[in-house]
Amino acid sequence: MRYYIGLDNGGTATKAAIFDSQGHQLGSCSMATASLTLRPEFVERDMDEMWQANCAVVKGVLDKTGINPKDVAGLGISGHGKGLYLWGKNNRPVRNGIISTDNRAYRYVDKWKSDGTEEKVFELSCQHIMSCQPVALLAWLKDNEPENYANIKYVFECKDYVRFMLTGEARAEVTDYSGANLMNLHTREFDRNLLELFGIPEVFGALPPLVRADEIAGHVTKEAAEKCGLIEGTPVVGGFFDINACAVGSGVNDPDLICMIAGTWSINEYIRKSPVLDGKVLMNSLFWRPEYYLIEESSPTSAGNNEWFINRLLPEAKQAATDSGKSIYDVVNAWVEEIDAEQFVPVFLPFLMASNVHQNAKAAFVGLNVSHTRKHLARSIYEGITFSHRYHLEKLLATRDTPPRAIRLSGGAARSAVWTQMFADIMQLPVETVVAQEVGALGCAIAAAKAVGEYSSLDAAIQNMTEIREAVMPNKSLAEQYDRKYSLYLQVIECLDSLWDKMQNLVEISK
Numbered sequence: 142m143r144y145y146i147g148l149d150n151g152g153t154a155t156k157a158a159i160f161d162s163q164g165h166q167l168g169s170c171s172m173a174t175a176s177l178t179l180r181p182e183f184v185e186r187d188m189d190e191m192w193q194a195n196c197a198v199v200k201g202v203l204d205k206t207g208i209n210p211k212d213v214a215g216l217g218i219s220g221h222g223k224g225l226y227l228w229g230k231n232n233r234p235v236r237n238g239i240i241s242t243d244n245r246a247y248r249y250v251d252k253w254k255s256d257g258t259e260e261k262v263f264e265l266s267c268q269h270i271m272s273c274q275p276v277a278l279l280a281w282l283k284d285n286e287p288e289n290y291a292n293i294k295y296v297f298e299c300k301d302y303v304r305f306m307l308t309g310e311a312r313a314e315v316t317d318y319s320g321a322n323l324m325n326l327h328t329r330e331f332d333r334n335l336l337e338l339f340g341i342p343e344v345f346g347a348l349p350p351l352v353r354a355d356e357i358a359g360h361v362t363k364e365a366a367e368k369c370g371l372i373e374g375t376p377v378v379g380g381f382f383d384i385n386a387c388a389v390g391s392g393v394n395d396p397d398l399i400c401m402i403a404g405t406w407s408i409n410e411y412i413r414k415s416p417v418l419d420g421k422v423l424m425n426s427l428f429w430r431p432e433y434y435l436i437e438e439s440s441p442t443s444a445g446n447n448e449w450f451i452n453r454l455l456p457e458a459k460q461a462a463t464d465s466g467k468s469i470y471d472v473v474n475a476w477v478e479e480i481d482a483e484q485f486v487p488v489f490l491p492f493l494m495a496s497n498v499h500q501n502a503k504a505a506f507v508g509l510n511v512s513h514t515r516k517h518l519a520r521s522i523y524e525g526i527t528f529s530h531r532y533h534l535e536k537l538l539a540t541r542d543t544p545p546r547a548i549r550l551s552g553g554a555a556r557s558a559v560w561t562q563m564f565a566d567i568m569q570l571p572v573e574t575v576v577a578q579e580v581g582a583l584g585c586a587i588a589a590a591k592a593v594g595e596y597s598s599l600d601a602a603i604q605n606m607t608e609i610r611e612a613v614m615p616n617k618s619l620a621e622q623y624d625r626k627y628s629l630y631l632q633v634i635e636c637l638d639s640l641w642d643k644m645q646n647l648v649e650i651s652k
Contacts, residue, residue: 308359
């Protein structure tokens with residue numbers, strides 16, 4: 142029997158899962174990802190610690206399952222997109238990695254929008270500019286840390302750094318770098334003109350050679366094998382930008398499905414044969430299938446907000462659940478289920494890490510009164526996060542000629558029956574979920590299975606390795622109620638719009 146490991150480097154956790162050739166998940170291991178918030182808007186990660194975490198979860202899943210490392214036929218990696226992970230000319234990390242929830246470079250984005258740079262960029266990359274993209278962070282680095290900027294040997298995305306540590310081979314995987322504003326989506330290559338527009342032409346030579354997601358990009362070195370428990374020479378494939386990995390692991394392989402990922406980021410996407418060029422969506426990037434583009438609406442406004450709620454506001458409830466052998470997530474799901482959809486709960490804006498409406502918007506509960514309990518706040522958070530997904534979905538629907546058949550949901554919300562039903566009710570679309578718990582890791586395992594010849598094509602691997610649960614159907618009787626709540630959500634956003642820049646000024650004064 143041959144097995145495949147998928148590594149998933151997310152915004153809040155590092156995970157490894159192992160699958161057989163039919164896509165059955167045999168075990169997983171995860172570690173919380175340590176974030177360093179050194180200043181407001183700055184979110185970083187120690188790159189050495191990140192590498193050690195990947196080694197630990199790979200070793201952990203092998204130990205947990207008892208699978209012989211000799212039977213691991215291949216490994217694939219996914220990671221959060223955007224952010225910045227730099228390798229230095231001194232063969233060490235240049236500095237801490239920067240996570241995709243970082244907002245330090247927002248003033249560069251403002252400038253590029255106002256001076257016409259973004260319009261010129263969009264003609265090449267088919268993308269608006271985000272403050273967490275490598276291009277904005279590199280421009281910030283050039284101005285604020287020139288000694289680090291001068292030390293750059295390789296510009297990595299999150300998972301490409303991990304693959305480099307596993308194999309010693311520097312490669313840039315296409316789906317990931319195509320979402321970084323570094324590539325011309327028409328030529329499907331890195332573009333010097335883009336870097337000139339951003340004022341960072343010096344980094345062109347630091348962009349690694351491109352590699353496909355399902356292509357073998359290197360083999361595990363002896364040093365990495367000793368640290369991870371793998372066998373030297375194990376093939377490692379290019380892997381995916383995590384939103385592609387989840388699409389593949391969810392079996393989203395045609396335009397009739399919308400893929401939603403409720404993780405740290407609210408990811409909402411579908412595939413089509415041409416990019417959306419009228420500027421109505423946030424992002425076009427390259428899908429693994431060369432004839433398709435991935436059309437994306439996203440922001441860090443999803444289930445990471447629920448993690449904050451649990452860890453910061455419910456520590457004693459979490460401990461009590463652990464002491465009684467329960468999961469705090471089951472407890473919170475039960476709380477949410479106790480509060481009917483018809484009840485008014487505060488409007489929650491899920492902007493703890495960033496926003497999809499204003500780059501300086503902050504999270505808020507609006508409408509609290511003395512009758513509200515933590516149970517009401519829990520439902521507020523579930524609703525607010527789901528409304529944020531709907532906000533993105535409506536932008537996607539406006540670019541389609543036909544409605545989608547269903548939503549394929551993954552991430553934290555997909556593990557909750559009450560939350561999955563809420564997604565169906567608020568979107569008024571059927572919602573399907575995947576049997577495998579670690580969907581992103583499954584996508585990577587699928588790519589590895591294809592790369593080493595288990596299957597003749599990625600299509601065949603997807604068909605044989607994904608299993609979809611029966612769809613959760615929307616409750617039509619709740620459509621009007623949720624429409625009213627969503628309308629109020631939008632009105633709250635509109636009313637607060639003029640506040641955010643003033644609040645940001647106070648934040649910066651207080652640094």
